Amino acid sequence: MAQSLDLIREEALKKISDCKNTDEINEVRNTYLSKKSELMSLMSTLGSLTPDERKEFGMKLNQTKSQISEALNAKQEELATVELNKKLASEEIDISLPGRNFSRGGKNPFYIIEDEITDIFLGMGFSVASGPEIETDLFNFELLNIPKDHPARDMQDTFYINDNTLLRTHTSPVQAHTMQESKGEPIRIICPGKTYRRDDDDATHSHQFAQIEGLVIDKGINIGHLKATLELFAKKMFGEKREIRLRSSYFPFTEPSVEVDITCANCGGKGCSMCKGTGYIEILGGGMVHPNVLKMNGYDPEVYSGFAFGIGIERVAILRYGIDDIRKFYQNDVRFIEQFKKA
Numbered sequence: 001m002a003q004s005l006d007l008i009r010e011e012a013l014k015k016i017s018d019c020k021n022t023d024e025i026n027e028v029r030n031t032y033l034s035k036k037s038e039l040m041s042l043m044s045t046l047g048s049l050t051p052d053e054r055k056e057f058g059m060k061l062n063q064t065k066s067q068i069s070e071a072l073n074a075k076q077e078e079l080a081t082v083e084l085n086k087k088l089a090s091e092e093i094d095i096s097l098p099g100r101n102f103s104r105g106g107k108n109p110f111y112i113i114e115d116e117i118t119d120i121f122l123g124m125g126f127s128v129a130s131g132p133e134i135e136t137d138l139f140n141f142e143l144l145n146i147p148k149d150h151p152a153r154d155m156q157d158t159f160y161i162n163d164n165t166l167l168r169t170h171t172s173p174v175q176a177h178t179m180q181e182s183k184g185e186p187i188r189i190i191c192p193g194k195t196y197r198r199d200d201d202d203a204t205h206s207h208q209f210a211q212i213e214g215l216v217i218d219k220g221i222n223i224g225h226l227k228a229t230l231e232l233f234a235k236k237m238f239g240e241k242r243e244i245r246l247r248s249s250y251f252p253f254t255e256p257s258v259e260v261d262i263t264c265a266n267c268g269g270k271g272c273s274m275c276k277g278t279g280y281i282e283i284l285g286g287g288m289v290h291p292n293v294l295k296m297n298g299y300d301p302e303v304y305s306g307f308a309f310g311i312g313i314e315r316v317a318i319l320r321y322g323i324d325d326i327r328k329f330y331q332n333d334v335r336f337i338e339q340f341k342k343a
């Protein structure tokens with residue numbers, strides 16, 4: 001019997017040393033040390049031995065068991081280390097590789113200018129209002145004193161959703177919205193936003209463009225307030241040396257109406273090819289809010305007066321940066337946008 005223990009041990013040790021992974025180790029452990037193993041079944045023969053034989057055989061049996069168990073543990077540890085190293089090697093990261101470079105995009109000059117204009121007016125105590133880009137005929141035209149048959153509508157053809165609903169042609173409808181919401185209280189707002197017209201796109205036209213509307217309503221507002229406000233805006237936007245000029249004009253929602261020009265940055269007012277010899281460049285339209293508009297939107301023209309203006313955002317950006325094509329704002333060509341990146 002002692003001999004069979006030697007045989008079992010030799011056989012087990014051989015198998016253990018042949019194991020190639022931890023799964024095989026578990027298999028061998030099962031074969032030699034589980035309750036049903038040959039070694040364990042020899043345990044049950046102990047009872048039939050004499051006390052001396054039992055002592056000797058029992059000892060040998062235990063010895064064999066622990067030798068096999070130790071060999072299994074040692075091999076298991078060895079294989080686990082090998083397996084771990086293999087895994088580590090396969091997942092190796094080369095931390096000496098240079099990182100991937102990414103470049104941060106620039107801000108479209110359109111937004112640089114929109115933010116600058118907004119800041120200038122916030123500094124004068126205006127707040128920012130907004131309104132829908134999809135408008136009703138009522139707000140886009142009627143409440144601004146442009147009835148159905150008014151010729152001014154011809155210049156503002158747009159995209160219609162139905163007979164009564166359209167993409168707004170200007171930011172002026174926000175004047176009517178703000179007046180109706182303000183319910184007779186004084187107003188001092190600007191509204192930057194997208195506007196649409198059914199124009200064919202070319203270097204100076206875009207079916208989508210943007211304006212900043214301005215509206216001030218209070219008791220005792222006169223055209224001097226309009227002029228001072230726009231002069232301050234022009235100087236902050238285009239430089240302290242700029243002068244402005246108000247030219248008489250016509251808009252249905254203002255009376256009187258003006259077109260505002262600034263002295264040409266190129267020639268300083270002497271006249272050159274950029275200003276077509278006039279010394280001035282037109283930058284915006286404005287005027288005193290028409291009494292009809294005040295009335296239709298809940299303000300008594302006998303008590304309140306106001307001024308309004310509309311600035312083309314792209315136009316200001318074009319003048320500030322000397323951009324030659326309005327479409328460039330919308331094409332998102334990074335080579336164009338990157339030129340305006342602050343260092």
Ligand code: DAH
Pocket residue numbers: 169170171172213214251253254285286287308309310311
């Ligand atoms: N809404 C006008 C346009 O798109 C611009 C404008 C002119 C707005 C005079 C005004 C204004 O508020 O007073 O052509």
